[in-house]
Amino acid sequence: MIRVEQLTKRYGETLAVDGVSFAVRPGEVVGFLGPNGAGKSTVLKVLSTWLRPSSGTAAIAGHDVVREPLAVRRALGYLPEHNALYETMRVDRLLDFVGKMRGLSRARLAERTNWVVEHCGVGDVLGKRIHQCSKGYRQRIGVAAALLHDPAVILLDEPTHGLDVLQVQAFLDFVRELAPTHAILFSSHVLAEVVSVSDRLLVIHRGRILVDERVEELERRASAAGGEIEDFLLEIVRRGRLGGPQETGT
Numbered sequence: 001m002i003r004v005e006q007l008t009k010r011y012g013e014t015l016a017v018d019g020v021s022f023a024v025r026p027g028e029v030v031g032f033l034g035p036n037g038a039g040k041s042t043v044l045k046v047l048s049t050w051l052r053p054s055s056g057t058a059a060i061a062g063h064d065v066v067r068e069p070l071a072v073r074r075a076l077g078y079l080p081e082h083n084a085l086y087e088t089m090r091v092d093r094l095l096d097f098v099g100k101m102r103g104l105s106r107a108r109l110a111e112r113t114n115w116v117v118e119h120c121g122v123g124d125v126l127g128k129r130i131h132q133c134s135k136g137y138r139q140r141i142g143v144a145a146a147l148l149h150d151p152a153v154i155l156l157d158e159p160t161h162g163l164d165v166l167q168v169q170a171f172l173d174f175v176r177e178l179a180p181t182h183a184i185l186f187s188s189h190v191l192a193e194v195v196s197v198s199d200r201l202l203v204i205h206r207g208r209i210l211v212d213e214r215v216e217e218l219e220r221r222a223s224a225a226g227g228e229i230e231d232f233l234l235e236i237v238r239r240g241r242l243g244g245p246q247e248t249g250t
Helices: 040-047 069-075 091-101 106-120 135-147 165-181 191-197 215-224 229-241
Strands: 002-011 014-024 028-033 055-060 076-079 153-157 183-187 200-205 208-214
Touching: 002 040, 014 028, 014 040, 014 055, 014 183, 014 208, 028 040, 028 165, 028 191, 040 055, 040 153, 040 183, 055 069, 069 076, 076 135, 091 106, 091 135, 106 135, 106 165, 135 165, 165 183, 165 191, 191 229, 200 215, 200 229, 208 215, 208 229, 215 229
Parallel strands: 028 183, 028 200, 076 153, 153 183
Antiparallel strands: 002 014, 002 055, 200 208
16 A cells, blocks of 8 residues: 655755665555654655655555645545644544545535544544644544545554653554554654564664564564564664664565
8 A cells, every 4th residue: 555665855965865775565554764854754755745855666555746736635544743734623623624625525524523533532623723732632623534535554653752651552452443444654753662563673773774674574583583572673773873784584
């Protein structure tokens, strides 16, 4: 559902993404990890058609992000790191607006609105204006808007930002519920959250993929080295930062 091949993105003289390749299949949650400035958000913005790649290709549900941007957007649900919402709009009217912009019929919009209200937990704030909602609710509203059209592919950029501990756990459980019928790329700085919810991990540093491997294999390798997966991955990033040999998995 997501396929990226030799993707490169430059901002002037700055190389933000350097020959990145990976795939995310339906039914799979792939965690996307890396330090600040590693290139995670740039990759997501290319996948969502916000940015054009400098070279290489990327496709969502078989649609090329450059040649078929509208088809990509129809297949995609995207929660960006900075959740842009219409501050003065009521929550119920925002969902109605998003659904109509997505081309949902009246009956389908009602069905999907009921679904996201229940599963994203925004029922208590439907009559409020967005600026009246807490940070946690605003994040849940963004998720609801991203999922309203029932996309096959979901991009999540720091989706638990602003949520409390119980809300984080509920959201991670929700992601696992979505996984069997979606391809999900989950980007976060919080290693424990990504490990707990993902089938596979991608680790990016300085625009390059250092690791692409299943979580259980990484846990096995970490255990064999006498440590935890968090320490194992941090060491790989440190080695990449120091210019040492990089480790990419299968």
